[in-house]
Amino acid sequence: MIQCPRGTRDFLPDELEKRRSYEAVLRGVAERFGFREIETPIFENAELFILRSGPGVMKELYAFKDKGDRDLALRPEMTAPVVRAFVDGMSNDPKPIKLFYFGQCFRYERPQSGRYREFFQFGAEIIGSATPETDAEAIAMAASMIKALGLKDYKLRIGHIGVLRQRIKNIGVPTDRTAEILQKLDKKLYDEARPLLKDMGVKDEDADELFALTETVGGTEVLDKVPGEAGDYLKKVVAYLAAMGVTDVEIDLGVVRGLDYYTGMVFEVEAPALGAEKQICGGGSYTLSELFGGEKVFSTGFAIGFDRILLAMEKEGIVYTPKNPDVYVVAAADSVRPDSFRIASQLREAGMIADVDIMGRKLGKALRYAAAIRARWAVIIGPEEIARGKVVLRNMDSGAQDEVVLADLAASIRA
Amino acid sequence: MIQCPRGTRDFLPDELEKRRSYEAVLRGVAERFGFREIETPIFENAELFILRSGPGVMKELYAFKDKGDRDLALRPEMTAPVVRAFVDGMSNDPKPIKLFYFGQCFRYERPQSGRYREFFQFGAEIIGSATPETDAEAIAMAASMIKALGLKDYKLRIGHIGVLRQRIKNIGVPTDRTAEILQKLDKKLYDEARPLLKDMGVKDEDADELFALTETVGGTEVLDKVPGEAGDYLKKVVAYLAAMGVTDVEIDLGVVRGLDYYTGMVFEVEAPALGAEKQICGGGSYTLSELFGGEKVFSTGFAIGFDRILLAMEKEGIVYTPKNPDVYVVAAADSVRPDSFRIASQLREAGMIADVDIMGRKLGKALRYAAAIRARWAVIIGPEEIARGKVVLRNMDSGAQDEVVLADLAASIRA
8 A cells, every 4th residue: 555655644625624724714814915825836946945044954855856957856945936936027026025825845854743744834925125014014914814713822922133143243253153153042052052152252241141132022011122223123013013903922032033034023923832843933024035146125924834823723622614515416216317417517506515426326325425425405306206396305414304396496405 | 046947837926816716716616516625745655656657657757765765756647646545544435535636746748838847737536436427427527617717619528448448359459558559549640550450460450440430429429339338328428417518528439548547438628729739638437546555446537737728718818807905005194104004904804905005105106006006995094184083095096085984994995
């Protein structure tokens, strides 16, 4: 028996219907915010991801050569492809450009709870604008999406990577070692950061102050402790968020997105119920297009881990109500079998989900199948009834049956 | 500048919105027919496709080894993955199982008009039923989909591969060379088939009769010329199709699906306007599950080439009407900028597509942007007006402006 490859999944109908319904919720929010969808290829030239993340990314890429010896890779995320598509085909469009995307991404890593090799991301990018309003718009949309899905227990934390970068620069860390320090700060590994900083000639008291800075956490009152322009900037972001009804935010200068291209505001949303893999959304403002051969363009974006947010919803006990077939049509005799198809066809044209017996089953067995697929109604076509222009309509919940004039069938089902 | 890999495409918002809208039409038809969606991984164990199509398929696969030295391949089609998923996870579900899918497939071939290396297929499978009703249901759904998209110029041809297989067997072609002959017949390459048949010891007159059989083409009256049980079977299929209002069918015993696993009814839909690459849909009844380690289960399915059917619609001049933003909100002064976000937020909550100026633009420039994104209305927030609980509503088509009480704004836009 062949199975799907390790770390990938089949989504069978019940599960997929639920996922599509939540996907539609996210799409709806993005559209109402004036974002428009973009779709890029499943694979890209591997160079794209190396330019974005450094050569270290190769070890977690599904990389391969095509038959023309080109180095390709399945996309591990969608910001780089979207920015590439912007550089290639949209760079002259009026700014800002508000884009969203949804699709599979691939990472070669050990599968574990909430981590798959094929996983799904829903994300958005605002390209060509660098204002507090831009950042607020992105954060507000992420927050609206999470609320629209019904998730209750989450934490939205906003920081500013510029503050840490500035401090790191001021205390004498060489530019090419900034990323190394930021990675340690991201994971709060102060004990590992300290010897590194010492090695770079950073004074102990400066290291302590840097660590203290990443521990600047709290409500919006903490904004007064954020040094320099970043504090004023974040105050504006928070004010616009408040105007949009988003007030449940935490300020946290310890929010460090892993990648070099983030420049200013950064934010994360976590669902504490998920434990170690609790981050369900991450984003910030960045510049990336110049790496791909375009002009430098400021952008703000975020991505939601779709699999993970669904896991968080499950842990909160959010239940999906399936949309079941409206009706199952079955012929009670061979002579009226074509009528069953004619009537199913009419119900479909009337917009209903109408299934029909295609196996020539006896009535009892057909009705058991109708129950198994959770049809709300069964329409039973009998030779005598159909001769009188009627059919039998059976309520699959109660088992109650009634003769209905064919012309009234759709209306009776809707009632 | 990095571009998307050869044979792949970026779908920018205008194009993608159109594609999503047509995708939704197909989804709607499938759901009304009682089919439910299934999603399988983008890549599979390469063996799956070799089992389905033979080792020759490797040359057109995007195949690669993962870091665990497993042979994987991007899916070139979705029937094999769906049947695998059925064997793995649904084989005990009540039959029939009616599934549909939509997604990317990948073939390493020379890109040309209507052929891409990354292309999109919409398809359906009915698993676990082998009746004329089953085949009629599948064909009727394909026909409904094409009609629902608005395509006018297409040809639906129904054949029966069993007839050709039986004749080929009867005239003495060895079983292991049947596929070779079918391939020639599929392309009507009689001159190439003749020496092959001669070589196998087939008499000239038998070869001629075989060729004549593949030229059995016409309206449903041709059904009387279809030999054996296949004729009776196809008559039933056609009768059920007629009950569902599908009467524009042609019988064509020359319809030969390329693959070994087809067993009975086969059908194709072509759009003549597309020239050489005119096939937009193909399907038939088959058994495949036993190849993947499951029990032998009869199925009927089809796939629609989504890119190609869109090309055919384009050639017919079918025009898509874009759904534009309902409203663009802009602040006429810095002091009321937070109000613009508050109001945009309210309009979004009322279900509207509401964009808002995030760049702090002057009014004239903001309105030019609103026109560029084709917003139907602009809402202008002025300090004086907002103090009186009012905003200015501008019709972006006519340029007409009116003061509107804030509480009536959503209603005024909807009117």
